[in-house]
Amino acid sequence: MSEILLKIKDLIVEFPTRRGLLRAVDKVSFEISKGEVLGIVGESGAGKSLTGAAIIGLLEPPGRIGGGEIIFDGQRIDNLSDEQMRPLRGKRIAMIFQDPLTSLNPLYRIGEQLIETIQTHLSMDNKQARTRAIELLDEVGIPAPQTRIDAYPHQFSGGMRQRVVIALALAGEPDLIIADEPTTALDVSVQAQIISLLKNLCKERGTAIMLITHDMGVIAETADRMAVMYSGQIAEIGKTYDLIRNPKHPYSVGLMGSIPAIKGDVKRLVQIPGSMPRLNDIPQGCSFNPRCGKAFKPCYKKRSPLIEVGNSSVACWLYDEEYKGAKAK
Amino acid sequence: MKKRNLVKVRNLDRLFDVSKPLLNRIIEREERKILRAVDDVSIDIEEGETFALVGESGSGKSTVAKMVVGLLPPTKGSIEIDGIDLSDKSKIKELRKLRSEIQMIFQDPFASLNPRWRVEKIIAEPIRAFKLEKNEKAVIAKVAELLTLVGLDPSDGRKFPHEFSGGQRQRICIARALASKPKFIVCDEPTSALDVSVQAQILNLMKDLQDEFSLTFLFISHDLSVVRHMANRIGVMYLGRIVEISNSKDLFENPKHPYTKMLLDAIPDLEMSGKERNPIEGEIPNPIDPPKGCTFHPRCPFVNERCRKEIPMPIEKDGSIITCHGVEEGRIGK
Amino acid sequence: MFNKIQDNIFRALNSDFIYSFKHSPVAIVSFIVALILVLGAVLAPFYAPHNPFDPATLNLMNGFSAPMKPNEFTGETFFLGTDDQGRDVFSTILYGMRISLFVGFAAVTFAMVLGVSLGLIAGYVGGWLDALIMRIADVQLTFPGILVAMLIFGIAKGFTPIDQRDQMAIWVLIIAIGLSEWVQFARVVRGATLVEKNKEYVQAARLNGRRSGGILISHILPNVLGSVLVIATISLALAIIAEATLSFLGVGAPPTKPSLGTLIRIGQGYLFSGEWWILLFPAATLLALALSVNLLGDWLRDALNPKLK
Numbered sequence: 001m002s003e004i005l006l007k008i009k010d011l012i013v014e015f016p017t018r019r020g021l022l023r024a025v026d027k028v029s030f031e032i033s034k035g036e037v038l039g040i041v042g043e044s045g046a047g048k049s050l051t052g053a054a055i056i057g058l059l060e061p062p063g064r065i066g067g068g069e070i071i072f073d074g075q076r077i078d079n080l081s082d083e084q085m086r087p088l089r090g091k092r093i094a095m096i097f098q099d100p101l102t103s104l105n106p107l108y109r110i111g112e113q114l115i116e117t118i119q120t121h122l123s124m125d126n127k128q129a130r131t132r133a134i135e136l137l138d139e140v141g142i143p144a145p146q147t148r149i150d151a152y153p154h155q156f157s158g159g160m161r162q163r164v165v166i167a168l169a170l171a172g173e174p175d176l177i178i179a180d181e182p183t184t185a186l187d188v189s190v191q192a193q194i195i196s197l198l199k200n201l202c203k204e205r206g207t208a209i210m211l212i213t214h215d216m217g218v219i220a221e222t223a224d225r226m227a228v229m230y231s232g233q234i235a236e237i238g239k240t241y242d243l244i245r246n247p248k249h250p251y252s253v254g255l256m257g258s259i260p261a262i263k264g265d266v267k268r269l270v271q272i273p274g275s276m277p278r279l280n281d282i283p284q285g286c287s288f289n290p291r292c293g294k295a296f297k298p299c300y301k302k303r304s305p306l307i308e309v310g311n312s313s314v315a316c317w318l319y320d321e322e323y324k325g326a327k328a329k
Numbered sequence: 330m331k332k333r334n335l336v337k338v339r340n341l342d343r344l345f346d347v348s349k350p351l352l353n354r355i356i357e358r359e360e361r362k363i364l365r366a367v368d369d370v371s372i373d374i375e376e377g378e379t380f381a382l383v384g385e386s387g388s389g390k391s392t393v394a395k396m397v398v399g400l401l402p403p404t405k406g407s408i409e410i411d412g413i414d415l416s417d418k419s420k421i422k423e424l425r426k427l428r429s430e431i432q433m434i435f436q437d438p439f440a441s442l443n444p445r446w447r448v449e450k451i452i453a454e455p456i457r458a459f460k461l462e463k464n465e466k467a468v469i470a471k472v473a474e475l476l477t478l479v480g481l482d483p484s485d486g487r488k489f490p491h492e493f494s495g496g497q498r499q500r501i502c503i504a505r506a507l508a509s510k511p512k513f514i515v516c517d518e519p520t521s522a523l524d525v526s527v528q529a530q531i532l533n534l535m536k537d538l539q540d541e542f543s544l545t546f547l548f549i550s551h552d553l554s555v556v557r558h559m560a561n562r563i564g565v566m567y568l569g570r571i572v573e574i575s576n577s578k579d580l581f582e583n584p585k586h587p588y589t590k591m592l593l594d595a596i597p598d599l600e601m602s603g604k605e606r607n608p609i610e611g612e613i614p615n616p617i618d619p620p621k622g623c624t625f626h627p628r629c630p631f632v633n634e635r636c637r638k639e640i641p642m643p644i645e646k647d648g649s650i651i652t653c654h655g656v657e658e659g660r661i662g663k
Numbered sequence: 664m665f666n667k668i669q670d671n672i673f674r675a676l677n678s679d680f681i682y683s684f685k686h687s688p689v690a691i692v693s694f695i696v697a698l699i700l701v702l703g704a705v706l707a708p709f710y711a712p713h714n715p716f717d718p719a720t721l722n723l724m725n726g727f728s729a730p731m732k733p734n735e736f737t738g739e740t741f742f743l744g745t746d747d748q749g750r751d752v753f754s755t756i757l758y759g760m761r762i763s764l765f766v767g768f769a770a771v772t773f774a775m776v777l778g779v780s781l782g783l784i785a786g787y788v789g790g791w792l793d794a795l796i797m798r799i800a801d802v803q804l805t806f807p808g809i810l811v812a813m814l815i816f817g818i819a820k821g822f823t824p825i826d827q828r829d830q831m832a833i834w835v836l837i838i839a840i841g842l843s844e845w846v847q848f849a850r851v852v853r854g855a856t857l858v859e860k861n862k863e864y865v866q867a868a869r870l871n872g873r874r875s876g877g878i879l880i881s882h883i884l885p886n887v888l889g890s891v892l893v894i895a896t897i898s899l900a901l902a903i904i905a906e907a908t909l910s911f912l913g914v915g916a917p918p919t920k921p922s923l924g925t926l927i928r929i930g931q932g933y934l935f936s937g938e939w940w941i942l943l944f945p946a947a948t949l950l951a952l953a954l955s956v957n958l959l960g961d962w963l964r965d966a967l968n969p970k971l972k
Contacts, residue, residue, distance in 0.1 A: 018682060043524035159612050187385035188551060189609050192595040196608070214524060217597025244599065258529030260558035262581060262596060268536070269529035269558065275494045276524075400866055428872050441863035445885040451864075455871040502867075509871065 005175055005208050006032040006055070011068035011078075013050045013059065013232075015279075022279040024050050026232040027068065029306075032176065035206040037199070039223030039240060041216060041255075043276055047232040048212045052178045054078070055210070056093050057085045073175065091121040094169035098181035100161035103168070104153040110137075110164050111149035114171060121172035136167040141197060159190035166198065170205075177202070180212045195221050216259055220244055228252045231276055231287040233303070238312025248314045250292045286317070294318060335513060335545050336374035336397065341406035343367040343392050347617060364617050366392045368569040370406070371643075374513075379539070379546040381560035381577075383553060383592070387616050388566040390549045394517045397547060398433045410513060429459040432506035436518035438498035442490040448501055449486030452476070455509040475504040479534060496527035503534065507542070515547045520555060532559060553596055557581055565589050568616055568624040575649040585651050585662055587629045623654065631655045683966040690962040696955040700948070704764055707757035712742070715755040716920060725749030727933075730940050744940040746929060752940060755926055756948050762922040763952070766836050767902040771895055773841030774902075778848025779891055783879050785849065786856025797853065800846045808843030808901075809908055815839040816914045829917040836915050840905045844898050851894055855887040889967045896960035900953045907949055923949045 013025035025047040032038045042048045053059050055070055057080065070078040077088065097103045105113060114133040118124060124132060130149070137145035140163040153161060162182065169177050179198065183191040199222050202209050211223055219226050219240060227237040228249065236249040247253045257270025274291045277283060286303050289295040298304070298317045306313040307320055317323050345364040348354060354361070367389040374380040382390040395401040397408055399415055408415045410431060413423050432455075435441040442451055452472045455461070462468045473483035479500040490498055499519060506514055516535070520528040532555065539546060550556050556563055557577060564574045565588065573586040584590045594607050611628040614620055620627050626636040635654050643652045655661035684690050713720055728734040730744040730752075743752040785796040803811070819835040820828065859865060860883060868878050903923075909915035910924025918925055923945050930942030 043526065157612050187613065188553070189385060189591060189595045190612055192597070192609050195597070215597070216525070217599050220599050221597045255526055258526045259599065260529075260532070260554040261599075262554050262557055262593075263600075268533055271529040271533055272526040273530075275496050275527055398870055400869060425872065428870070431870070433867065433870055435863035435867065437863055441867055443864045443868075443882055443886070454868065454873070458868075458872045505867065505871075 002033040002035070004031050005034045005036075005073060006210075007069075007071040008051075008055070009069045009071070011051065011054060011070065012066040013047065013054050013063060014066035015063050017062075017280075019280055021066075023066070023282075024063070024232050024279060025054065028229070028232070028234055029068075030227055030234065030237060032208050032210060034175065035202070035208055036225065037202065037209045037211060037223045039211045039213065039219035039226035040229060041213060041219055041226060042229035043214060045231075045276055045279075046229040048229050049180050051229075052095070052180050052210060052212050056089055056095050056178055057082070058095070090117065090174070091172040092174050093176045093178065094172060094174040096162075096165055096169050096177060096179040096182045098184050100158060100165045100185070101153070103165050104161060106153050109150050109152055110156075114149070114164075114168060117168055117171040133167075133171075136170055137164070139170070139201065140164070140167045141193075142167075158186055159193060162186060162190075162194055163197065166194075166201070170201065170207075173205070174207060176208045176210065178210045178212070181214070182211070183218055184213070184215070191218070192221075198222065216244070216255070228255065231282055232279075233287065234306065234315060235288065236312055236314045236316075237306070238310075242311045248309055248312055248319065249288075249316050250294050250318070251288050254291075286315075296323070298323060332375045332377060334373045335376040335411060336372070336380075336547070337407075337409040338370060338372040338393075338397065339407045339409075341367055341370040341393065341396060341408065342404045343389070343396060343401070344404045362617055365569055365619070366616070367396070367403075370566075370569075370571055372564060372571070372574070374545060374547060375561075376512075376545055377539075377543050378561040379548050379559050381548040381550060381556040381563045382566055383550055383556050383563060384566035385551060385613055387568065387613055389569040390566050391517055393566075394433070394515045394547065394549050398431050398515050399428070400433075425459075429455065429461070429509040430512045432509060432511040432514045434499075434502050434506050434514060434516045434519045437522055438495050438502060439490075439522075441502050442498055444490055446489075447486065448476075448488055448490065448493075451490070451501065452486070452504050452508055455505060459509055461509060471508070475508055478507065478538070479504045480530075494527075495523050496530055499523065499527075499531050500534065503531075503538070507538065510542075511544065513545045513547070515549070517549045518551070519548075521550065521552065528555070535559070553581075553592060565592065568613065568619050570624065570652060571643070571650075572625065572652050573649060579647075579649060585646065585649055585656055586653050587631055587655065587661060588625050591628070623652075629655075631661050633660075680966055684962075687962055687966075689958055690966075693955040693958040693962070696951055697959060700760065700952050700955070701764060704757055704760035707754075707761060711751075711754040711757045713751040713754040715750045715758050721749050723749050727938055729938075743944050744938075746926075746938075746941045747933070752944055755921060756923070756945055759916075759921050759923045759926050759945060760948060760952065762833070762916055762920060763903050763906055763924070763949070766833060766840065766906045766916070766922065767899050769837040770840035770844065770902045770906070771898045773837060774844040774898060775848055775891065775895055777841065778845035779852050779884075779887075781845070782849040782852025783856055783883065783887075786853040787860055787875065787879055787883065793853070796849065800849050803843070803846050808840075808905060811843040812836075812839035812905060812909055813912070813914055815842060816909065829919055832915065832917055833920070836906060836909060839909070840902050843905070844902060847894050847898060848891060851890050852887050855890055856883055859883045859886050893960060893964040893967060896963055897957060900957040900960065903949070903956070904953050923952075 009029050010027045011025055012023060012027060015022045015024060028051055040048045040051065050063065054065055065078050069076055072093065104110065111130065111133055114136065115126065115129040118129045118132050134145045134149055137149060142148050142160060142163055156164060182198065183194050186194060195218055198209065211219065213219060223240045225238060226240045226243055228235045228251065230251050236243060236247065236252045243252065244256065247256050254270055254272035258272065260269060272291050277287060283290055285300045289299045292299065304315045304317045304320065306315050309319045343366045345366055346361065347364045348361040349359060370393055372380065382393060384390045392401065396403045410427060413420060413427050449472050452475055453468050456468050456471055462471055472486055476483050476485055481497065481500055493501065520531050523531060538544065548556065548559050560577045562574065563577050563580050564571050565586065567588050573589050580589060581593065584593055591609055595609055614627065622638045623636045623641050626632045629636065641652045641654045643650050644657050646656060653661065722737065724736045725734050725739060725745050726747050726749040728741050728745040730742065731740060733740045741751050745751055746755065781796050785793040816835055816839050819831065823831045865878060865882055868882055906915060906922060907924030907927065910922050911928045913928065916922035916925045918929065926945035927942060930945060933941050
């Protein structure tokens with residue numbers, strides 16, 4: 001087992017509202033090793049983006065960390081102030097957002113933005129930084145970087161802009177990149193390019209990625225391990241291959257079955273009835289129980305801990321020794 | 330036995346003037362800019378089938394959808410539905426009847442419902458506008474029936490749209506579309522704003538309703554796996570032109586146009602078979618200033634001189650319609 | 664039926680709107696002040712000590728009585744004193760506020776109807792009609808509202824027979840102020856209409872055979888009313904001030920039917936001769952009225968547009 005880079009333990013993200021405290025992320029625990037790609041999938045509102053924002057300390061108020069620990073490279077970072085977080089942010093943990101247009105300042109040339117970022121994190125003079133910026137642009141596959149470096153963001157296409165954003169993220173030579181839906185805003189053919197770019201760059205540099213997406217295909221292409229999130233909790237976590245080929249949690253099973261297959265003629269898709277509960281309306285016990293065809297007694301009482309089944313960990317009572325053989329009614 | 334064609338689209342063109350205002354043009358010495366969003370598109374849709382248009386952003390697929398339902402007038406070309414030309418002003422009565430038989434389901438389930446209207450009023454709008462029921466009592470009964478049909482409760486009619494989730498809203502949109510007893514429904518990316526598990530519900534519902542009411546669908550999407558699941562026949566669009574029309578099965582198993590091949594290569598491999606994929610080259614050019622000749626030529630691995638100069642015309646091959654010099658000459662495919 | 668009403672009331676009380684109101688001290692205070700002033704003005708005939716519009720009740724001997732002090736000639740005491748003609752200042756303020764509020768509400772209603780209709784048409788129809796309406800609005804904006812109002816007032820004065828001028832003055836005021844304020848409504852409604860008309864629910868309505876007029880009224884109008892309400896409230900404060908300004912300049916409400924502005928004009932003549940109350944109390948009332956309505960409008964804008972915060 002390789003060295004652990006990031007360790008999240010019982011992370012809670014909550015929002016105080018006038019109707020009470022809402023828990024958007026509820027005791028999530030996972031680890032990312034150095035150089036590993038961990039995919040986080042889930043539907044909108046599952047808490048995956050908030051988990052990412054909590055790690056890098058960019059939760060929008062009134063959202064806040066309500067409990068748990070975030071340990072990055074042996075150092076606890078969840079209780080750091082903004083001031084203490086600054087040297088980490090960008091330098092050791094970088095972030096890539098969904099919309100490349102909003103992550104770039106439209107008023108500055110991309111070179112200026114890159115050089116500024118490089119100089120914030122590494123001690124380089126202007127000339128060195130510019131050379132480095134050109135190298136980075138070249139690495140992310142921007143043609144003619146010597147001239148393109150002086151262009152403005154609007155002069156790039158969507159895919160090229162996302163490449164620039166990736167170059168910006170790499171500028172501080174981070175150990176971890178949190179990529180929040182990095183390909184969602186892009187066209188299919190461009191999406192494939194960006195995925196393979198991210199994957200190759202990180203393999204070369206040994207950078208770990210936490211890849212947040214709702215697109216199972218992107219995860220399958222990229223991630224070593226993956227976690228499935230449902231209403232703020234991890235339903236299942238394990239090796240991507242195992243999880244996609246042989247999902248165990250009833251929610252993961254439903255999720256995999258609901259993706260239309262390219263090969264073969266499926267008459268009907270597997271459908272999970274209903275929709276994810278709203279935060280103020282999460283049922284007691286396992287939050288998936290109203291939609292689960294296999295729910296039985298314990299599911300309505302208590303939420304299951306993560307139980308190890310083969311290579312995966314599953315939060316489902318079906319796999320608990322005590323209830324082996326128990327049937328759904 | 331071949332069924333009759335419900336929808337016939339012939340040589341459809343649509344131009345948009347995207348120039349800056351007159352004053353700016355004079356000061357900046359710029360010429361008018363014309364965007365050719367749809368270029369010479371011809372489609373036949375059989376009664377009862379699902380015809381899908383796929384393409385990336387800027388391919389013109391949504392513009393085609395808007396023209397087919399009559400929300401946008403074509404610049405050139407004709408659209409004939411159920412034997413009536415949409416531009417034929419002499420048949421006002423028939424056109425009004427035809428209007429009620431064409432419906433549309435939109436992409437954004439949040440923008441497609443008026444936030445200030447109760448659901449029952451939303452669903453009843455087509456019934457009232459086309460005067461399809463004799464009295465108010467019948468309208469109310471019909472609304473309840475439609476709500477049940479799409480898997481909602483008749484009591485949901487009292488609620489406002491914001492009280493529903495995205496998937497439920499899309500069900501409301503489907504109920505509204507069904508309210509006027511349509512024959513033909515255009516679905517413009519109906520599930521792209523939804524989560525996968527909810528998408529499956531909506532796709533299943535649409536298939537069920539299609540069987541029950543023998544509906545014809547024009548299905549617009551950028552998601553190839555959804556299209557594979559829903560469509561009988563598929564048209565692939567690139568920069569306003571149709572590059573290939575094939576049966577769903579043929580298209581996925583034996584794509585002929587180089588662009589179709591590229592699109593299929595771009596689909597993430599969910600099977601995790603580990604097969605090597607052809608790397609994808611380039612991006613979609615700016616549609617205001619498209620490449621000369623075949624618009625795909627800068628990205629095409631099989632490009633030659635003819636492709637750079639001459640615009641290819643559609644040809645029929647093995648039951649498919651292909652717009653490619655390479656396929657025509659037999660250079661591409663065996 | 665009863666259940667439905669109960670349900671709606673419950674929903675309304677529980678809404679974010681009411682919540683935001685309850686948690687904004689400024690909104691609550693402004694609302695109470697505005698409510699007291701408006702009710703005080705509306706109900707004035709029932710409790711005001713005098714009717715200042717009725718010359719028969721006036722006694723010139725009462726002139727220049729100081730507040731809360733018995734008059735040296737008649738021995739009568741007036742709460743807020745009297746003016747030069749012996750009119751009770753408290754009563755003139757109450758009646759003056761009636762005129763100010765009437766002019767304000769009527770002018771805003773006029774501006775609203777005009778502005779909202781033109782804005783809806785400009786935004787929905789577009790093209791040359793849009794350009795025409797918005798250019799007229801632009802030209803209108805280049806003149807200060809007061810100037811426009813004075814211009815209209817001056818023209819109208821020329822057409823009205825002398826004996827009807829006092830009567831006409833109020834209506835001319837309303838039209839003049841209304842015409843100088845419709846632009847705000849038209850601009851905002853046009854902008855909102857442009858956004859709404861491209862939403863898919865409007866396209867769905869078009870597909871369902873609805874005509875443009877029906878779509879404008881039943882679909883688009885309800886969705887732009889929120890912003891109209893905000894402007895209407897802020898415009899009301901502006902209209903009251905505009906009316907006061909015009910009356911102060913002598914082109915508004917006549918001295919026989921004084922509004923707050925007229926009272927201030929009358930009062931300022933006595934400021935330096937020691938009769939401060941004739942100016943101070945009407946001015947303070949105007950300030951309280953305009954400020955409370957304006958603050959209410961500000962809060963309303965924030966409450967209806969949470970994104971602005």
